[in-house]
Amino acid sequence: MSVRVRFAPSPTGLLHVGALRTVVFDDLFARKHGGQNILRIEDTDRTRYNPDSESEFVETLAWAGIEFDEGPHVGGPHAPYRQSERKEAGIYTPWVEQLLATGHAYRAFETPDELTEMREYQQINKLPTGYFGGKWRDATPEEVETAAAEGKPSVIRLRIPRDKTLVMDDVIRGRIEWDSNTIDDPVLIKADGMPTYHFAAMVDDHLMEITHVLRGEEWISSAPKHVALFDAFGWKPPIFVHCPVIVGADGKKLSKRHGATRVLDYAAQGFMPGPLKNFIALIGWSPGDDREVMAEDELVQAFALEGLQPSPGRFDFEKLKWINGHVIRSMSPEELLAAIQTLSQLAHAKIYHFAEVPEDEGGAAEQTKRMARWASLERLLEYAESDRAYVLQCIELERERVTTLVDFGEACEFFLVEEPVADPKAVEKWMSQEHVPGLLMTLRDRLGGQEELTVQECEAAVRAYAAANGFEKLGPVVHPTRVALTGKTVGPGLFELMAVLGPQRLYKRFSRWIG
């Protein structure tokens, strides 16, 4: 039987990096085995439903380049793929009836208040909390009928068998056992008629012929309920793979405090899908050897459940930056320009850079910075429309000193503006020396009038000046020239940058500094 996995998010909010990693594993695993990856929307909680959530998922997954073989947007043999729609279609009803008929499930008529009271009593008396079947688990059919006739709202619970050992074989951790007496009876159908996760997800996994369930380790605790459900139906459970969670720098669950958790925020900041997925896959998984930076195909080939790790991993932003920059350096200027263009079309990218920033994340100052970064990037793109070749050369020179796509905007800025803003410190340090006006004039006269320039010509001119004026080291010649041309003390090699700027820009920029 071919491998079938599913990504089953609940549309309650954003798609965060932890969820992305789960899909990445699903995707890698399915592709490795030529199987199918299915998207299923678990929208059984009406109170937490967020109408924007599904489009967030779609946008994020599209950005990440993860495609599904079946799902709400591509259809498939097991449609519909939204649980609310499946409920409407009556898919769950016969299965509940079956459980009721076979005695594996029962109706319970407690009100929420009664349940709260019960839980408080259990906590005070240090008993395990949960519904272990007070009056309704063992109620007579007559009692149930009476309550139903009175129109009392009820839920349907699974009757967890007593005095049994419930077993789940987890691929990562092996066999895990529970004394069934410690497992309370889970609600299968809520009073509003909607199925719970416990019920809908398991029934759907069975109906959709899911072979492997990859989910977060926070699900381990409810796994015995799930295996009991499969037992009740007499179904063979899927293979469970409980992936370790990704935590923040403090070891706690990843949250806003550690920076972005929203995948689209990373996209907006100029991280590319390949490196992000690569990086994230390495938290909790390893190919078993020393490989780290891998191409998509290589990742697919290398992926194996055996490489999964049981312990939670931390999200190391520094390493993400490294891998993103590393991949940037392996790309051609054309590919980079295309990637920047794609980024500029990502709706969330612009939103991110203009959105108000909360005080604890930098506030207004940070927002101003982001807006400036975005403006620089747009300027780069705009310039590329009129002089694509020039922009490509700029990208090539800056490629090895950026870590994200967005960085290219500010990195290339001095190439693109008429008059680069000069860093006052740089000016103070290099421009007040006596020889500077003469130096700039010499270079301007020698290079500024040419048709075009090669790197060699630029280098020759600078070296000639140094030799003619008795400079043994190039520094005092190079630095002022760089400041005159770029306004900065850092950047690409001077000769390369001069050649790219070209004679006309050189002429203008030198002239600014000559009386």
Next chain:
RNA sequence: GGCCCGGUGGUCUAGCGGUUUAGGACGCCGCCCUUUCACGGCGGAAAUCGCGGGUUCGAAUCCCGUCCGGGCUACCA
């Protein structure tokens, strides 16, 4: 409180009883390259493998205990 999961340098990890003076990567430090910053190269600091007991000729690797961290304990997923 109960049940469950986890524990190799700061971080991600390799390791599955002996070839290990515990390997790689990020980060950090230094050197080299060099006109700067970076990239790249080289080198370094950094882990008594949570701790304590066993088992064994031999344990990070197996067993038990213990501590610490985390999850669940909802008519949420």
